[in-house]
Amino acid sequence: MPEYNSQTTNANKTRIITQILTKALKLWLRAQVSQISELEVEIKASDRQLLSGRIPLVSIFASHAVYQGLLITQIQLTAENIQINIGSVLKGKPLQLLERVSVVGDLIVDENDLNASLSSDLLSTALSDLLVKVLPTHFPKSQPINWQEIILDNNQIILRGLRVTNTETMPLEICLGGLQLLSGHELQLTQIKIKPHEGDILDDNHEHNLDLGSDVDIQELTLIPGKLVCRGQINVNP
Incomplete structure (x- = not known):
């Protein structure tokens, strides 16, 4: 029973950290654009990776985002091996990238936009x-x-x-x-x-x-x- 409780506690902690990171990442992404219609973020990382500030994989989907006046109809992005300021994020401070990140994605812009x-x-x-x-x-x-x-x-x-x-x-x-x-x-x-x-x-x-x-x-x-x-x-x- 104690082992089960320990596993449950660790799972809850990981879920809370993931929720905090997802919220912080969404806030950071929204700060890069002046307007966005839909935004979905998925973080894939283990407990140890999250606590060290390393995120192996993040998937992002956004639609009708406005970047510096340019309207992007739809964008699907995947980023790997992201290093962030996890200590500051858990204290409620804005998320920051610590290293350059390579982002792979598909972008669609229609004529009207x-x-x-x-x-x-x-x-x-x-x-x-x-x-x-x-x-x-x-x-x-x-x-x-x-x-x-x-x-x-x-x-x-x-x-x-x-x-x-x-x-x-x-x-x-x-x-x-x-x-x-x-x-x-x-x-x-x-x-x-x-x-x-x-x-x-x-x-x-x-x-x-x-x-x-x-x-x-x-x-x-x-x-x-x-x-x-x-x-x-x-x-x-x-």
Whole structure:
């Protein structure tokens, strides 16, 4: 009977610690976004691992999360070998990562959510910086674009916006095609078509490579009508 009670007590302690960690992890995740519709967290660890602050596996599912104004339709993440400040967490303090964590996941962004994100600085700046980088002659930084619409099609993205100059505002349509992965952190664009409100269409068939950084490892990037699907890994630093 004493042995049974001891096992029951240990199980209760582990369950309480798991509940505390799950709550702390949810609070930390919610602090990274400004809005989230659904959030599920599952922690898999033994008693000894939890008490040492090491979590072998965490699974996270979230839907309609807003990160810096960018609306993410759905995301499923798995992280392994996480080191956290367990002593502080058990005292009610915020969770902190102690080491870099590699996170593997699937991300889905649909066209409606992407268009709802156009007002965010994160997305609008990224689009403008992309054009300045691949076509600096046609898109100098001094002529900003007010983005109006994004259309996701088979292996291509169509951007519509208003080009602002000192004297006028002109409608503009840009088609980014031939999108493919060269490596886990490098994308290539091979077909860019620009249709101004008046005049000839600019057709650029040069290869433009985009480096996403060493913390990114994309295994799959798929563009289908109305949806972008990405599968890969990213490093999250403390």
